[in-house]
Amino acid sequence: MKLKFTKMHGAGNDFVVIDAIHQKIDFTQAQWKQLANRRFGVGADQILVVEKPQSAGVDFRYRIYNADGGEVEQCGNGARAFVRFVTEKHLTDKRAIKVETMSGVIEPRLEIDGDITVDMGAPILDCARVPFDSTGLVGKNQGRDMLWPLDVNGKTIWISAISMGNPHAVQVVDDIDSAPVEMDGPVIERHTRFPKRVNAGFMQIIDRSSIRLRVFERGAGETLACGTGACAAVVAGILRGLLDSPVKVSTKGGDLRIAWQGETSSVEMTGPAVTVFEGEIDL
Numbered sequence: 044m045k046l047k048f049t050k051m052h053g054a055g056n057d058f059v060v061i062d063a064i065h066q067k068i069d070f071t072q073a074q075w076k077q078l079a080n081r082r083f084g085v086g087a088d089q090i091l092v093v094e095k096p097q098s099a100g101v102d103f104r105y106r107i108y109n110a111d112g113g114e115v116e117q118c119g120n121g122a123r124a125f126v127r128f129v130t131e132k133h134l135t136d137k138r139a140i141k142v143e144t145m146s147g148v149i150e151p152r153l154e155i156d157g158d159i160t161v162d163m164g165a166p167i168l169d170c171a172r173v174p175f176d177s178t179g180l181v182g183k184n185q186g187r188d189m190l191w192p193l194d195v196n197g198k199t200i201w202i203s204a205i206s207m208g209n210p211h212a213v214q215v216v217d218d219i220d221s222a223p224v225e226m227d228g229p230v231i232e233r234h235t236r237f238p239k240r241v242n243a244g245f246m247q248i249i250d251r252s253s254i255r256l257r258v259f260e261r262g263a264g265e266t267l268a269c270g271t272g273a274c275a276a277v278v279a280g281i282l283r284g285l286l287d288s289p290v291k292v293s294t295k296g297g298d299l300r301i302a303w304q305g306e307t308s309s310v311e312m313t314g315p316a317v318t319v320f321e322g323e324i325d326l
């Protein structure tokens with residue numbers, strides 16, 4: 044079939060966005076993987092599929108597929124691209140939109156200055172719900188955070204296990220430029236303690252209101268930015284007593300602003316979303 048798509052990015056985390064309201068979409072995991080392939084397809088970290096809502100009181104549903112073709116629960120940068128897409132395609136005239144995802148309803152809104160803010164919901168810290176298997180591990184407290192030991196490539200690293208609807212393992216490193224993201228990222232992603240695999244975050248604290256962050260993403264590898272990863276890193280830093288909200292998160296692809304007032308309050312992410320080109324592909 045001829046598939047119309049829009050290529051977009053949020054701080055360099057790039058997407059193929061598809062209107063599944065006006066196109067009939069019924070692809071296999073192999074076809075999603077091909078579409079995301081940077082040689083045999085269009086190329087993207089994730090594919091975002093915009094659908095009519097399934098629940099009342101919600102404006103849209105959006106599905107997220109990683110570059111490996113697997114469907115996942117949440118995508119922060121994708122939520123901003125989603126808002127830019129439905130606004131530019133005149134699929135809504137709202138500036139604050141309720142969107143259902145696999146992990147619940149999020150509320151992105153288009154700001155006057157063109158940036159997009161997303162209420163990403165409250166972080167999930169209960170290991171069983173991340174999910175993270177802490178059985179038999181002896182964690183250590185740092186502030187209000189619990190750090191867990193993981194054996195990775197012959198060394199022990201200490202991570203925060205946090206879900207933003209999708210799972211994250213966040214560690215603090217002295218210098219992200221020299222951090223072993225390529226070596227350790229894939230091992231953390233597939234660590235047996237994370238039954239649904241995990242996004243591996245490497246956070247360098249710059250000061251109490253700014254960090255640098257690299258994320259080796261589940262199902263996509265290292266991306267230029269990870270929105271949910273930025274949310275999880277800031278939550279970990281605030282719990283550890285290292286950061287104060289709001290925090291500037293500098294990634295390879297751009298800066299995000301993350302705010303969180305603690306406990307059960309929502310994490311709020313603000314950042315850019317850009318349309319790069321429109322296209323059509325036989326798939």
Ligand SMILES: N[C@H](CCC[C@H](N)C(=O)O)C(=O)O
Nearest residue numbers: 118119120209260261270271
């Ligand atoms: N790789 C992630 C999904 C995309 C998240 C990221 N691109 C973001 O902006 O949050 C996962 O498997 O949970």
